[in-house]
Amino acid sequence: MTRRRVAHWFTLLFAILAISVCFASFAQRARAGSSHAQAKKAKATSLALPTAESSPKLGSSNASADPVAAPTATAAVVTPPIEQAGKTGGPDLTSIPTGGGLPVMVGIAVSVIEVQSFDDVKGEFEAATDLRLRWSDPRLRYHATGVTGKYVEYRGKAAEERLEKLWLPNVDIANRLETSGYVGHRLRVFADGQVETIVRATGRYKVDLDVKNFPFDTQALKQTLVVRDQTTDEVVLHFDKDDEEFSRAMSTVQLDSWKIDDVDLEADLAGGWNGDRYSRVTASLVVKRFPSTGLTTIFIPLLASLLIPLLAIWMNRATPEGFEVEAFELANMGIGGLFSVIALSYAVSSAYGSIAGSDNTVTRLFALNYATLAVALVIVVVFFQRNVVLRHFGPYVHEQVFKFVLWALPVLTLGTSIAFVLIAAC
Numbered sequence: 001m002t003r004r005r006v007a008h009w010f011t012l013l014f015a016i017l018a019i020s021v022c023f024a025s026f027a028q029r030a031r032a033g034s035s036h037a038q039a040k041k042a043k044a045t046s047l048a049l050p051t052a053e054s055s056p057k058l059g060s061s062n063a064s065a066d067p068v069a070a071p072t073a074t075a076a077v078v079t080p081p082i083e084q085a086g087k088t089g090g091p092d093l094t095s096i097p098t099g100g101g102l103p104v105m106v107g108i109a110v111s112v113i114e115v116q117s118f119d120d121v122k123g124e125f126e127a128a129t130d131l132r133l134r135w136s137d138p139r140l141r142y143h144a145t146g147v148t149g150k151y152v153e154y155r156g157k158a159a160e161e162r163l164e165k166l167w168l169p170n171v172d173i174a175n176r177l178e179t180s181g182y183v184g185h186r187l188r189v190f191a192d193g194q195v196e197t198i199v200r201a202t203g204r205y206k207v208d209l210d211v212k213n214f215p216f217d218t219q220a221l222k223q224t225l226v227v228r229d230q231t232t233d234e235v236v237l238h239f240d241k242d243d244e245e246f247s248r249a250m251s252t253v254q255l256d257s258w259k260i261d262d263v264d265l266e267a268d269l270a271g272g273w274n275g276d277r278y279s280r281v282t283a284s285l286v287v288k289r290f291p292s293t294g295l296t297t298i299f300i301p302l303l304a305s306l307l308i309p310l311l312a313i314w315m316n317r318a319t320p321e322g323f324e325v326e327a328f329e330l331a332n333m334g335i336g337g338l339f340s341v342i343a344l345s346y347a348v349s350s351a352y353g354s355i356a357g358s359d360n361t362v363t364r365l366f367a368l369n370y371a372t373l374a375v376a377l378v379i380v381v382v383f384f385q386r387n388v389v390l391r392h393f394g395p396y397v398h399e400q401v402f403k404f405v406l407w408a409l410p411v412l413t414l415g416t417s418i419a420f421v422l423i424a425a426c
Helices: 002-048 156-163 241-246 297-315 327-351 359-383 388-393 395-425
Strands: 104-119 122-136 151-155 171-173 178-192 196-208 216-226 235-238 258-271 278-291
Touching: 104 216, 104 241, 104 258, 104 278, 122 178, 122 216, 122 241, 151 156, 156 178, 171 388, 196 216, 216 235, 216 258, 235 278, 297 327, 297 359, 297 395, 327 359, 359 388, 359 395, 388 395
Parallel strands: 104 235
Antiparallel strands: 104 122, 122 196, 151 178, 171 216, 178 196, 216 278, 258 278
């Protein structure tokens, strides 16, 4: 009777579970159908209405499109003041715009187009980027017929000529070593006086590396953008949501042995003469190293060399009279292991200078290698050669101590090495 009741309850439970699964499946299909309908509606809307890429809004930009090759809005406009600048009787637009008050707020964003190289030994990388600056100059306002938010656009040489007649913030990249290749300019002047410039350039930059968690480390390929000659009383760099969306790496950006992540913006102040403060923004392309990079070249040789002093202990055997293997042979093995660790340390220092000069997983494993070799040589001399335990405590204690050393040293050494690696990985 009891078994029948159990079978009855199990049957009822399975029936409830089956009904629950059916309801869940039905609900999931209903949600999928609704999502599909919404996607079709959105697609139809996108085909019927102009997108942000085809009709850019004021103060917005599409980071995935080529900003130097974006389409120009076609609005019937009265000749903007920028066209009269530099001419006889024309306005002087090279002074800082004070019509909106001081300091002038300059929006800044950086988009990474390509990363040509990254030398993690020298701490240098080469990349092509788009630097976008946005600010308001009321002197450049003009009347435009049509949809609000239209602009006039200049590119290349035409943009360079107009920029010479305008005020623009003197933003310098402090950690740039050199600029190479083509430098392209784009200038947009909106009807309400908003100004937007984009400079595309390729440069080589110096960065500080943090290899504490090598080979699980994350590096920041930074561009340090600082306002020169104008303190925070006059010009302040800032970024909003649109600048953060613009600041990212293109989907085509690749870098050997590294995973490309996001671009982070961080604002702070730079010190100057007599307590002056200058606005500064750091744009960092975050890259993560693939752990397999240093596995075969560093970690496998390091762990292999760690086994040499352990083998010097394991190869011997305790007897009532002492040990089977001569201490001289085991000492030679330990000394050979010492020279192999020294050679490996020299090779790593030559190939990875940043690793050798800091506290990280690799230097800790080298220190563990030297410590294990020292302990092994002490055991060989005191325990195997001199038979100190056998002469003072007898054969039984001699054998038990040897068994303890036989397993305690390997467990302690290998456990410590695994802990070092896990700390870096986490």
